[in-house]
Amino acid sequence: MAYEIESSFATRAIHVGEPIDQTNGAVEPSITLSTNFSTDPESVGFSADSLNAETPYFYARWSTPTVRALEEKLADLEGGEDALCFASGMSAITCLLLGTLQTGDHLLLSDVCYAGLAEFAHHTLPRYGIEVTTADFSDLEAVRNTIRSNTKIVWAETPANPILRLTDIQALHQIVQNTRAELVVDSTMATPFATRPLELGADYVVHSLTKYINGHGDALGGVVVGRQHKLAQLRQQTLVHHGGALSPFNAWLIRRGVHTLDLRMQRHEANALHVARWLEAHPAIRQVMYPGLPSHPQHDLARAQMRNFSGMLTFQTREEGAVVARRFYEKLKTITYAVSLGKQRSLVWYIPTKEIIASSFHLTGAALESYRAFAGDGIFRVSIGLESPVDICSDLEQALSA
Numbered sequence: 001m002a003y004e005i006e007s008s009f010a011t012r013a014i015h016v017g018e019p020i021d022q023t024n025g026a027v028e029p030s031i032t033l034s035t036n037f038s039t040d041p042e043s044v045g046f047s048a049d050s051l052n053a054e055t056p057y058f059y060a061r062w063s064t065p066t067v068r069a070l071e072e073k074l075a076d077l078e079g080g081e082d083a084l085c086f087a088s089g090m091s092a093i094t095c096l097l098l099g100t101l102q103t104g105d106h107l108l109l110s111d112v113c114y115a116g117l118a119e120f121a122h123h124t125l126p127r128y129g130i131e132v133t134t135a136d137f138s139d140l141e142a143v144r145n146t147i148r149s150n151t152k153i154v155w156a157e158t159p160a161n162p163i164l165r166l167t168d169i170q171a172l173h174q175i176v177q178n179t180r181a182e183l184v185v186d187s188t189m190a191t192p193f194a195t196r197p198l199e200l201g202a203d204y205v206v207h208s209l210t211k212y213i214n215g216h217g218d219a220l221g222g223v224v225v226g227r228q229h230k231l232a233q234l235r236q237q238t239l240v241h242h243g244g245a246l247s248p249f250n251a252w253l254i255r256r257g258v259h260t261l262d263l264r265m266q267r268h269e270a271n272a273l274h275v276a277r278w279l280e281a282h283p284a285i286r287q288v289m290y291p292g293l294p295s296h297p298q299h300d301l302a303r304a305q306m307r308n309f310s311g312m313l314t315f316q317t318r319e320e321g322a323v324v325a326r327r328f329y330e331k332l333k334t335i336t337y338a339v340s341l342g343k344q345r346s347l348v349w350y351i352p353t354k355e356i357i358a359s360s361f362h363l364t365g366a367a368l369e370s371y372r373a374f375a376g377d378g379i380f381r382v383s384i385g386l387e388s389p390v391d392i393c394s395d396l397e398q399a400l401s402a
């Protein structure tokens with residue numbers, strides 16, 4: 001990366017990839033929307049095979065200056081050699097998997113992870129002859145016993161969406177490093193402000209930029225951060241041909257979101273801690289799960305691995321969840337009943353255990369019991385926003401008791 005000065009996270013989040021424009025003095029960067037670039041006929045050919053560092057811009061599906069600047073910033077914040085952006089988190093995930101795995105390979109996936117990835121892994125990858133098995137990644141012995149000689153990728157997500165179960169990245173790396181597999185960590189819920197998986201031994205870190213990194217709920221995006229030569233291959237072999245390029249306009253919005261990531265995460269955490277404590281003391285609530293609470297079964301790991309506990313929590317109500325969900329949808333005002341997470345507005349979404357197990361996670365027997373023991377039956381996933389925590393609690397109060 002061009003930026004050599006050792007500086008703090010907040011400073012780098014603002015400055016990396018965004019020098020003052022040398023042509024016109026603009027302090028904030030302009031968006032380059034052009035889909036094609038004028039190039040020397042000898043420097044680059046028509047095929048993606050001719051991609052080269054000397055001629056980075058050719059056609060916008062390959063790379064654009066605005067997206068490239070965001071990639072430099074994200075690589076820096078994660079402490080990675082390079083980064084590669086995609087049109088969404090799912091595009092980053094599927095391109096990394098399809099660009100790395102081939103027929104006969106085995107993927108070992110956390111049995112709880114982003115539902116879109118779980119469904120892709122269970123339904124699509126086997127059609128290409130890729131074996132997929134899952135394990136409880138909070139139980140590293142289980143992971144060790146599930147790795148095979150053909151395991152090519154071990155895929156962790158911490159905290160795992162939606163139940164906020166953690167994985168010890170460093171301990172997992174100790175296991176994976178003695179195998180032929182590479183370790184991927186989806187760190188969307190933690191953000192680079194809280195956890196830097198590459199420093200703990202991961203080979204790749206993946207984010208949905210749609211969530212905390214953009215932080216304002218108005219742009220989809222995804223990123224893979226890792227070694228430079230691996231990402232160059234991934235750009236050439238998957239991004240260019242699968243076509244999920246990040247729009248420069250979204251990249252521009254996301255880089256603006258990154259400027260306040262540090263401030264926002266501190267406020268998300270403070271708000272979430274306030275609401276989590278309030279919920280824990282509320283008679284209508286059966287259980288609260290927040291990595292920042294001492295009652296979280298992995299609170300010690302959270303303290304060791306997360307510099308910030310982020311803004312996600314889950315709870316269970318004593319009353320039937322589906323009934324409360326209906327009332328939340330009708331009565332909540334500060335909080336919005338909607339999916340997604342990591343934005344300025346607080347969001348809540350009800351996840352019935354039976355449905356997510358059947359549609360996404362495909363858990364049976366002991367694995368299902370362990371999911372139920374951790375998460376309970378039917379959880380409300382809350383993305384605590386940046387509003388006043390007092391207002392968030394009074395909104396919950398009026399909707400819980402209505």
Ligand SMILES: *Cc1c(COP(=O)(O)O)cnc(C)c1O
Nearest residue numbers: 088089090114161188208210221
């Ligand atoms: C949302 C999410 C994704 C998918 O990202 P999109 O930008 O919605 O495609 C992947 N992983 C996690 C943990 C997520 O929360």
